Amino acid sequence: MTQLTLHDSQRRANVPFQPLDPEHVRVYYCGPTVYDLPHLGNLRAMLTADILTRLLRRLYPRVTFVRNITDVDDKITARAAANNETIAQLTERTTAEFHADLAAMNMLPPDIEPRATHNIEEMVAMIAHLIELGHAYEAEGHVLFAVASFPSYGALSGRDTDELVAGARVEVAPYKRDPGDFVLWKPSRPTQPGWNSPWGRGRPGWHIECSAMSHRYLGENFDIHGGGSDLLFPHHENERAQSLCCFPGSTFANYWVHNAMLLVDGEKMSKSLGNFLTIRDVLARGPVEALRLLLMGAQYHSVLNFTWDGLDEARRTLDRFYRALEMAGPLDVEDRPLPAAFLAALCDDLNTPLAIAELHAMATAALAGNKDAAVDLLASGRTIGLLMQEPEAWFRGEAGDGPSEAEIDALIAERLAARTAKDFARADAIRKELSDKGVMLEDGSSGTTWRRA
RNA sequence: GGUCCGGUGGCAGAAUGGUGAUGCAGCGGACUGCAAAUCCGCGUACGUGGGUUCGAUUCCCGCCCGGACCUCCA
Numbered sequence: 001m002t003q004l005t006l007h008d009s010q011r012r013a014n015v016p017f018q019p020l021d022p023e024h025v026r027v028y029y030c031g032p033t034v035y036d037l038p039h040l041g042n043l044r045a046m047l048t049a050d051i052l053t054r055l056l057r058r059l060y061p062r063v064t065f066v067r068n069i070t071d072v073d074d075k076i077t078a079r080a081a082a083n084n085e086t087i088a089q090l091t092e093r094t095t096a097e098f099h100a101d102l103a104a105m106n107m108l109p110p111d112i113e114p115r116a117t118h119n120i121e122e123m124v125a126m127i128a129h130l131i132e133l134g135h136a137y138e139a140e141g142h143v144l145f146a147v148a149s150f151p152s153y154g155a156l157s158g159r160d161t162d163e164l165v166a167g168a169r170v171e172v173a174p175y176k177r178d179p180g181d182f183v184l185w186k187p188s189r190p191t192q193p194g195w196n197s198p199w200g201r202g203r204p205g206w207h208i209e210c211s212a213m214s215h216r217y218l219g220e221n222f223d224i225h226g227g228g229s230d231l232l233f234p235h236h237e238n239e240r241a242q243s244l245c246c247f248p249g250s251t252f253a254n255y256w257v258h259n260a261m262l263l264v265d266g267e268k269m270s271k272s273l274g275n276f277l278t279i280r281d282v283l284a285r286g287p288v289e290a291l292r293l294l295l296m297g298a299q300y301h302s303v304l305n306f307t308w309d310g311l312d313e314a315r316r317t318l319d320r321f322y323r324a325l326e327m328a329g330p331l332d333v334e335d336r337p338l339p340a341a342f343l344a345a346l347c348d349d350l351n352t353p354l355a356i357a358e359l360h361a362m363a364t365a366a367l368a369g370n371k372d373a374a375v376d377l378l379a380s381g382r383t384i385g386l387l388m389q390e391p392e393a394w395f396r397g398e399a400g401d402g403p404s405e406a407e408i409d410a411l412i413a414e415r416l417a418a419r420t421a422k423d424f425a426r427a428d429a430i431r432k433e434l435s436d437k438g439v440m441l442e443d444g445s446s447g448t449t450w451r452r453a
Numbered sequence: 454g455g456u457c458c459g460g461u462g463g464c465a466g467a468a469u470g471g472u473g474a475u476g477c478a479g480c481g482g483a484c485u486g487c488a489a490a491u492c493c494g495c496g497u498a499c500g501u502g503g504g505u506u507c508g509a510u511u512c513c514c515g516c517c518c519g520g521a522c523c524u525c526c527a
Contacts, residue, residue: 012457029527030527031527032527033525033526038527039527041526041527042526042527043527044527045527046527048527073525074525075525075526157456157457157522157523158456158457159455159456159457159522159523160456206525226527227527228526228527229457229458229521229522229527230521230522230525230526230527231526231527232457232521232522233456233522233523234522234523234524235526258527259527260458260459260520260521261520261521261527262527263520263521266519266520267520268520268521268526269527270525270526270527271525271526272525272526297465297466297476298465298466299466299467301458302458302459302466303458303459303519303520303521305465307464307465309464309465309477310464310465312477313464313465313476313477313478316476316477317476317477319490320476323490323491327490327491345467351467351468353465353466353467353475353476354466354467354468354474354475356466356467356475356476357466357467357474357475357476358475359475360475360476361475367490367491367492368491368492419486422486424486424487427486427487428486428487428488431487431488431489435488440488440489440490441488441489442488442489442490443485443487443488443489443490444489444490449490451489
């Protein structure tokens with residue numbers, strides 16, 4: 001079996017992946033805070049998780065992939081108030097939209113998708129235990145994690161606590177013992193969501209939920225923890241601190257995987273900058289499968305600059321792959337083993353650009369008439385969530401406001417008659433007419449086919 | 454200011470201590486009534502200054518440039 005190598009953020013190096021239990025690989029990913037539609041940058045992180053877990057399922061007999069939904073957060077509270085709806089309405093709707101967007105991009109659902117609000121008890125228990133062990137303290141209704149009680153704080157993100165203090169630009173709350181201390185539990189006003197706890201009615205800090213849910217569903221020690229690189233600090237650093245302190249002797253995640261940011265015009269795509277795009281924006285310009293390919297066009301560990309030209313190019317690339325499949329006719333990929341070079345590319349720290357280059361090699365062979373290569377192409381593409389459609393459906397697309405299939409067929413028949421009669425002026429007029437409406441005709445040896453531009 | 458990541462041909466984007474992927478775009482040709490698709494052929498790159506080496510795009514150091522994080526963030 002090909003050895004999977006991953007870039008581990010904590011070791012800052014590519015390392016061979018060795019699961020704790022080869023019979024059961026366990027992965028935790030930070031999911032969305034459900035207050036708005038996911039943007040393309042969010043989707044990049046979800047896609048990295050999708051490719052990683054798809055690959056793990058190829059390599060190991062059992063994989064448990066947990067990805068949480070953060071449904072309690074001050075941004076949610078604020079947005080619900082602004083929308084004049086309840087928090088539950090907002091989070092339910094946004095969660096449904098999130099699921100729909102991921103499904104549209106052929107992402108597989110996680111095995112377990114816990115919600116923060118369903119795990120408050122676990123969080124309260126962990127916080128209480130952290131206080132018992134001297135790693136947390138109560139102050140003015142808050143419970144704070146005492147960074148000084150954990151010597152290896154900063155080891156994950158590569159910072160030392162002195163620097164953090166020196167560089168801190170945030171105002172330090174006066175009740176903190178140490179400027180780096182962070183909130184585990186905070187009091188809620190009556191208008192804010194809250195749960196009863198030993199420290200009064202309140203709500204959890206952001207970081208504790210992932211510690212509680214990963215522990216509940218994966219245990220004290222598990223294999224991989226992933227998320228966007230912007231979560232490395234403070235979120236993941238804090239999760240790690242809480243979990244390791246709460247469960248002495250445990251290791252928490254053995255490998256940390258962080259995807260780099262998606263940029264727009266050289267800047268991070270983010271909601272706070274307002275430069276974000278959602279799937280809805282993309283759909284107006286091209287199929288979502290092209291977006292998926294575009295996001296795989298750079299290795300997950302590198303920043304990727306989103307451009308509309310890039311989306312168009314990804315679509316043309318898929319045209320080429322689908323053309324190769326179309327030429328080969330019906331294919332059966334059942335139980336097809338993956339080509340070694342393709343699998344090796346994915347196992348090399350999810351080197352999707354190299355894997356796509358392998359797809360091109362398969363497509364070239366398939367276009368030359370090698371049907372076996374076409375089967376390889378389809379099997380390989382589908383393992384990374386591509387080439388899910390029939391070629392004809394890909395090329396013909398949605399009619400939208402263009403001519404219907406019946407109208408197109410009628411014009412093709414008329415054009416055929418004109419061509420037979422050598423009336424090329426009429427034939428070309430029909431080609432032009434359809435072309436103006438976004439339908440391209442292609443005369444082949446077995447008749448005329450068409451596709452939408 | 455601190456930490457981290459990166460700078461490859463017109464564009465996107467890999468690998469690699471020694472004959473420089475892959476795709477898109479461009480150019481020439483074949484095929485086609487015309488096109489499209491396909492096929493054949495062509496060109497152009499390693500931010501910068503040093504060092505190590507028989508030899509560096511690949512390793513090391515300085516500098517310049519870009520991005521991320523240090524605050525909510527995928």
